[in-house]
Amino acid sequence: MSATADHADGEGLASRLGFESGMIVQELGYDDDCDDAFRAAISDITGEALVGDDTEDVVDVVLLWWREEDGDLFDGLLNALTDLKAGGVVWLMTPKVGRDGYVDASDIAEAAPSAGLATTSSLSVTGDWSATKLVMPKSPRTKR
Numbered sequence: 001m002s003a004t005a006d007h008a009d010g011e012g013l014a015s016r017l018g019f020e021s022g023m024i025v026q027e028l029g030y031d032d033d034c035d036d037a038f039r040a041a042i043s044d045i046t047g048e049a050l051v052g053d054d055t056e057d058v059v060d061v062v063l064l065w066w067r068e069e070d071g072d073l074f075d076g077l078l079n080a081l082t083d084l085k086a087g088g089v090v091w092l093m094t095p096k097v098g099r100d101g102y103v104d105a106s107d108i109a110e111a112a113p114s115a116g117l118a119t120t121s122s123l124s125v126t127g128d129w130s131a132t133k134l135v136m137p138k139s140p141r142t143k144r
Contacts, residue, residue, distance in 0.1 A: 013125050014041040017091060017133070019061065026051050026083055029065035029076070033101075034093075035126040039063075058085045065093045065129075067101025073108065077115035077134070090117060090134040099128050108132055 019025065019042050027039070027050040042063065043049055051059065062080040066073060080090045094103040105122075112119050117134040125131045 013038065013123075014045050017123070017125070017131060018089065019045045021045065021047050023060040024048055024051060024055075024057055025061045025063055026053070026055055026059040026080075027063045027065070028053055028080055029067075029070060029093075031065065033067075033095075033128070034065050035129055038126050038129070053079075053082075055083055057083070059083045060085060060088050062088070062090045063093060064090055066103060067095060068103050069101060073103065073111040074114050077111055077117060081115070081117075087136070092132040092134055093125070093129050094132065096124065096128055096130050 023046045025042055025046055025048065030039075030052075039050060050063065051057065062084050064076060064080045066076055070076060077090065077092075084090065092108065094108070095101040108119065112134050116136060118137040120133045120135055122130060122132045
């Protein structure tokens with residue numbers, strides 16, 4: 001497959017994840033094992049460079065690359081919420097089963113609610129990475 005086809009596939013995946021033009025995306029946990037084509041596709045769709053943890057802006061989406069050896073996932077998720085706007089989304093990127101740094105789904109299921117987040121969907125996005133969409137749950141309706 002050509003680099004152009006790989007890039008087009010990355011854009012398709014990134015748009016499936018809900019990335020849109022003008023969104024500010026904060027990237028946390030970047031390392032040399034991250035998928036650069038996927039990252040580039042997100043920047044192409046949003047028209048914005050990914051920002052790091054030193055941003056002074058409120059962000060629409062946090063792209064959090066997380067591996068088992070990165071520490072306590074709960075702490076990582078709390079950190080991801082620091083600059084996220086109300087109604088924003090955290091995409092938790094974890095290595096797929098059998099890859100170095102694999103994070104068990106039960107760890108995500110335990111850490112997310114503790115951090116005030118709800119898991120809405122999980123997708124395979126690249127050859128090595130899965131994405132789990134985490135959102136702040138809508139508050140329950142109050143009875144009148």
